Amino acid sequence: MLPFxxxxxxxxxxxxxLYENDHAFIQKIFQSxxxxxxxxxxxxxxxxxxxxxxxxxxxxxxKIKPAFGFxxxxxIEEQCREMELLCVxxxxxxxxxxxxxxxxxxxxxxxxxxxxxxxKLILLNKT
Amino acid sequence: xxxxxxxxxxxxxxxEYLRNCCEKSGDIEVLGHFTNVNDAVTFLNDHRxxxxxxxxxxxxxxxxxxxxxxxxxxxVILTTSKTEYAYNAFEYHVTDFLKKPFTYQRFQxxxxxxxxxxxxxxxxxxxxxxxxxxxxxxVRLNNEEILYIESMGDYVKFVxxxxxxxxxxxxxxxxxxxxxxxxxxxxxxYIVNMKKVQNIRDNxxxxxxxxxxxxxxxxxxxxxxxxxx
Numbered sequence: 001m002l003p004f005x006x007x008x009x010x011x012x013x014x015x016x017x018l019y020e021n022d023h024a025f026i027q028k029i030f031q032s033x034x035x036x037x038x039x040x041x042x043x044x045x046x047x048x049x050x051x052x053x054x055x056x057x058x059x060x061x062x063k064i065k066p067a068f069g070f071x072x073x074x075x076i077e078e079q080c081r082e083m084e085l086l087c088v089x090x091x092x093x094x095x096x097x098x099x100x101x102x103x104x105x106x107x108x109x110x111x112x113x114x115x116x117x118x119x120k121l122i123l124l125n126k127t
Numbered sequence: 128x129x130x131x132x133x134x135x136x137x138x139x140x141x142x143e144y145l146r147n148c149c150e151k152s153g154d155i156e157v158l159g160h161f162t163n164v165n166d167a168v169t170f171l172n173d174h175r176x177x178x179x180x181x182x183x184x185x186x187x188x189x190x191x192x193x194x195x196x197x198x199x200x201x202x203v204i205l206t207t208s209k210t211e212y213a214y215n216a217f218e219y220h221v222t223d224f225l226k227k228p229f230t231y232q233r234f235q236x237x238x239x240x241x242x243x244x245x246x247x248x249x250x251x252x253x254x255x256x257x258x259x260x261x262x263x264x265x266v267r268l269n270n271e272e273i274l275y276i277e278s279m280g281d282y283v284k285f286v287x288x289x290x291x292x293x294x295x296x297x298x299x300x301x302x303x304x305x306x307x308x309x310x311x312x313x314x315x316x317y318i319v320n321m322k323k324v325q326n327i328r329d330n331x332x333x334x335x336x337x338x339x340x341x342x343x344x345x346x347x348x349x350x351x352x353x354x355x356x
Contacts, residue, residue: 029144032144036143067141069208
């Protein structure tokens with residue numbers, strides 16, 4: 001079987017270590033990642049940002065961080081880790097706003113990548 | 128080995144991953160998934176499970192509060208993305224600590240530790256006696272002498288037919304150390320010597336003429352242990 005080529009945002013080495021190339025398992029987790037969504041959490045990120053609640057921001061980012069690890073979006077996981085540190089560093093809200101906007105955009109791109117690869121996995125697992 | 132468990136985790140993708148790991152292992156049955164401590168406590172105080180996969184940081188109470196609020200002591204594997212909880216993990220006698228995301232191999236190692244602990248516990252708990260610290264000395268009590276053990280806050284009372292001993296300890300701690308073939312926790316405040324039970328009426332057991340309460344959570348286990356013909 002040819003190796004599955006993931007979107008460049010997704011780290012294949014992490015997926016290989018987590019799922020041992022069990023594509024059915026990866027499909028389930030990708031599906032769960034998209035179905036259960038992070039929409040509520042991402043809205044909470046925006047609402048904490050607009051109210052200047054940096055502790056709330058740190059908590060919600062801390063909560064969603066491992067979700068990216070489970071789907072191989074390790075660069076987003078790393079970005080979340082940096083954001084958690086920034087939230088406790090006393091940086092200005094302006095600084096945070098810019099970085100959070102970057103993070104939210106990257107998360108949207110990550111979700112799209114997972115969605116696209118999920119479709120490919122569904123086809124692969126059918127054959 | 129067949130292990131019943133619940134998953135207490137507010138991150139859906141992590142819960143789904145764990146559920147799949149349990150299925151893949153073939154040894155672990157998932158009885159429920161809860162996203163907050165209150166719902167999990169309600170379930171756990173009505174159903175005994177062998178193991179809890181427990182996230183620490185959740186909305187409302189944290190995972191350690193759950194361990195304070197349940198009436199028995201199942202094994203616990205913490206699943207968290209922070210390593211700062213290692214000290215608490217040690218304090219609460221958790222079996223292992225899985226940092227998210229973890230591999231299936233790491234999951235299997237944690238389950239392996241669980242089996243190892245159980246083997247050790249079985250070997251240790253074949254003893255026919257215990258030593259308790261009371262009045263500045265260690266006193267040997269043979270299992271057959273003990274009628275029941277009663278919680279008194281930070282102390283416990285060992286009740287024998289003709290004597291009582293008070294020792295600094297907790298029911299939760301004793302539950303893990305005494306011989307499970309002889310003793311059974313029937314209530315958050317009572318462990319009884321099953322060989323001394325004279326009869327059971329409604330939600331009480333009678334030992335030496337004394338009625339002791341059976342809690343709702345422990346009732347099924349008590350009935351399972353009786354040799355009802």
